[in-house]
Amino acid sequence: MSKNAISNSVIRRLPRYYRFLGELEENGYVRISSRELSEKMGFTASQIRQDFNCFGEFGQQGYGYNVSELRRQIGLILGLDRKTPIILMGAGNLGKAIATHIDFNNRGFELIGAFDINSDIIGRQIGKIIVMHISELEYFCKKNKPTAAILCIPQEAAEKETDRLISCGIRAFWNFTHYDLRIKYSDVVVENVHLGDSLTTLSYSLNSLEQEEKQNEDS
Amino acid sequence: MSKNAISNSVIRRLPRYYRFLGELEENGYVRISSRELSEKMGFTASQIRQDFNCFGEFGQQGYGYNVSELRRQIGLILGLDRKTPIILMGAGNLGKAIATHIDFNNRGFELIGAFDINSDIIGRQIGKIIVMHISELEYFCKKNKPTAAILCIPQEAAEKETDRLISCGIRAFWNFTHYDLRIKYSDVVVENVHLGDSLTTLSYSLNSLEQEEKQNEDS
DNA sequence: TAGATTGTTAATCGATTAACAATC
DNA sequence: TAGATTGTTAATCGATTAACAATC
Numbered sequence: 001m002s003k004n005a006i007s008n009s010v011i012r013r014l015p016r017y018y019r020f021l022g023e024l025e026e027n028g029y030v031r032i033s034s035r036e037l038s039e040k041m042g043f044t045a046s047q048i049r050q051d052f053n054c055f056g057e058f059g060q061q062g063y064g065y066n067v068s069e070l071r072r073q074i075g076l077i078l079g080l081d082r083k084t085p086i087i088l089m090g091a092g093n094l095g096k097a098i099a100t101h102i103d104f105n106n107r108g109f110e111l112i113g114a115f116d117i118n119s120d121i122i123g124r125q126i127g128k129i130i131v132m133h134i135s136e137l138e139y140f141c142k143k144n145k146p147t148a149a150i151l152c153i154p155q156e157a158a159e160k161e162t163d164r165l166i167s168c169g170i171r172a173f174w175n176f177t178h179y180d181l182r183i184k185y186s187d188v189v190v191e192n193v194h195l196g197d198s199l200t201t202l203s204y205s206l207n208s209l210e211q212e213e214k215q216n217e218d219s
Numbered sequence: 220m221s222k223n224a225i226s227n228s229v230i231r232r233l234p235r236y237y238r239f240l241g242e243l244e245e246n247g248y249v250r251i252s253s254r255e256l257s258e259k260m261g262f263t264a265s266q267i268r269q270d271f272n273c274f275g276e277f278g279q280q281g282y283g284y285n286v287s288e289l290r291r292q293i294g295l296i297l298g299l300d301r302k303t304p305i306i307l308m309g310a311g312n313l314g315k316a317i318a319t320h321i322d323f324n325n326r327g328f329e330l331i332g333a334f335d336i337n338s339d340i341i342g343r344q345i346g347k348i349i350v351m352h353i354s355e356l357e358y359f360c361k362k363n364k365p366t367a368a369i370l371c372i373p374q375e376a377a378e379k380e381t382d383r384l385i386s387c388g389i390r391a392f393w394n395f396t397h398y399d400l401r402i403k404y405s406d407v408v409v410e411n412v413h414l415g416d417s418l419t420t421l422s423y424s425l426n427s428l429e430q431e432e433k434q435n436e437d438s
Numbered sequence: 439t440a441g442a443t444t445g446t447t448a449a450t451c452g453a454t455t456a457a458c459a460a461t462c
Numbered sequence: 463t464a465g466a467t468t469g470t471t472a473a474t475c476g477a478t479t480a481a482c483a484a485t486c
Contacts, residue, residue: 009477011423015416019397033443042402045443046479053445061444062486078419079426097316098414107415108422148425172425174418178238183261189424193417195317196326197234198410199393200297203327204230205408206367206391207298228453252467264467265455272469280468281462 010051014078016041017051021071033064080108084172086148087140088114089161091121091131094176095152099126109148113140134161141168148172155179229270233297235260236270240290252283299327303391305367306359307333308380310340310350313395314371318345328367332359353380360387367391374398 020041024032034045041048052058052070055077059065075081086109088095095114104111114126115134124131132140140146149170151158158179165173166185173181173190181190239260243251253264260267271277271289274296278284294300305328307314314333323330333350335341343350351359368389370377377398384392385404392400392409400409 007477011420012416014423015413015419018419019416035443042399044479046481047477049443049445050478057445059444060486061484062442064443077423077426079422080419082422082426084422084425093316094320097312101313102414102418104418107418108426109418148421171428172421174421180261187428189421189428191417191421191424193412193414194234195321195412197231197238198412199321199323199326199328200234200237200299201230202367202391202393202408202410203298203301203303204233204296205410206303207296207301207327209390209406209408226453254467263455265457266453268468268470269454276469278468279462280460281466283467 006054010054013043013051014074017048018071018074018078018080021067021074024067025071029067031064032067034059036064078108080106082108083110084108084148085110085112085144085146086150086172086174087112087146087170088126088129088150088152089134089165090151090153090157091116091124091126092118092152095150096126098150098152098176099129112144112146115140137164138168141170145169148174150174150176151179152176225273229273232262232270233293236267237290237293237297237299240286240293243286244290248286250283251286253278255283297327299325301327302329303327303367304329304331304363304365305369305391305393306331306365306389307345307348307369307371308353308384309370309372309376310335310343310345311337311371314369315345317369317371317395318348331363331365334359356383357387360389364388367393369393369395370398371395 020037024040034048037043037048038045049059052065056073058070058073083105086104088099088111091099091114095116099111099114111127111129114129114131115137116122116131117134119133122131122133147169149165149172151162151173153161155177158175158177158181162173162179162181162185166188171188173188175181175190175192176195178194178196181188239256243259253267256262256267257264268278271284275292277289277292302324305323307318307330310318310333314335318330318333330346330348333345333348334353334356335350336353338352341350341352366388368384368391370381370392372380374396377394377396377400381392381398381400381404385407390407392407394400394409394411395414397413397415400407
């Protein structure tokens with residue numbers, strides 16, 4: 001029986017654990033205690049132990065955790081042992097940057113295709129793949145069976161094309177648009193990246209910081 | 220006395236409110252109730268009223284909220300009435316895509332410069348700006364006084380250059396690296412975008428979905 | 439065995455939701 | 463005035479932290 005309903009907060013910390021454990025491994029650490037890890041990562045030791053225990057007992061009393069074994073286990077939980085075929089929808093500036101910048105192979109994916117409608121872009125090479133016209137989508141998917149897609153197309157295009165993608169077998173979306181896929185579709189997983197919202201949040205923080213300082217001056 | 224300590228959860232919802240209210244405004248909505256908004260956005264009406272009331276009383280009993288007035292107020296809270304000068308550090312694939320893809324002016328910023336060390340990139344034009352060599356940073360900042368920076372450089376470069384950026388007057392960072400600025404610096408605001416972690420989370424979700432389905436088959 | 443550190447339960451804290459009096 | 467809907471307090475829910483018995 002797998003422990004069900006892992007909270008989103010826990011899940012979002014997993015990639016971070018995986019990263020830190022990788023660094024520790026590189027630096028020759030063999031074992032680490034939750035306290036030591038807590039100091040390095042800025043979580044509490046309690047939280048770290050709670051988090052790991054959502055998935056099993058990876059440590060040993062009196063000893064701590066074996067760094068590379070723990071990392072391996074978290075990798076398995078994250079599904080990084082697989083290479084899910086993923087396609088890029090929209091090979092403009094952003095899509096191209098994502099395709100070249102992200103290390104798909106160490107994150108459980110393999111980028112196998114890219115699609116666009118702009119004839120200036122079609123035929124161009126991005127890494128090892130060549131940008132295809134979107135009319136080739138069905139044929140390509142039937143042949144190569146990708147199950148994930150990156151949405152780097154305009155919002156209107158996303159709204160129009162998701163039905164098509166789903167009927168092509170796509171069930172995981174890395175979504176850079178503001179189109180809210182979850183409303184219309186279930187049985188599909190979505191990870192949203194709202195870059196604009198992120199920058200807007202920074203504006204808020206900077207604004208707050210400056211107003212605080214102004215208040216301190218006045219008092 | 221401003222209500223202090225707005226929770227992070229609330230702040231992260233503000234850009235979303237701002238966006239939705241913009242759409243409503245475009246569609247001719249004059250007033251909206253928290254219940255109506257809750258249906259459109261997928262939050263509870265309670266939460267929406269609580270969120271707004273962190274910052275003041277923007278509604279009217281028996282009527283609801285005036286869409287454009289509410290949007291304006293949230294814009295002010297987010298600091299979108301200003302145009303904070305921001306610079307891009309690292310004009311490679313990702314930096315260039317961010318610079319061209321993001322609508323800085325509607326998010327409280329103005330992109331005024333870009334820096335890199337790669338001579339192939341220096342001198343190139345991105346939108347209205349031209350990529351400069353990083354050696355020109357001090358001179359440029361003295362003259363143009365940016366207070367925010369986008370970190371699209373490698374992590375090692377980020378670790379090395381942040382001291383320099385801070386002494387140039389930068390106090391807001393939109394950070395695309397994994398370097399944890401907050402450890403070393405206070406009095407600085409940071410918004411982290413961990414694209415790799417985001418994709419890794421998608422891998423987890425897809426993995427979970429597939430395991431669930433397998434279990435359902437078996438039973 | 440003694441010391442260390444986990445796994446896990448209990449206590450606390452914070453965020454979300456429900457309820458309702460105030461009021462337009 | 464009556465109906466609607468806010469602003470706000472109280473109740474609930476969930477996540478984090480603290481504590482400690484189990485055990486290596």
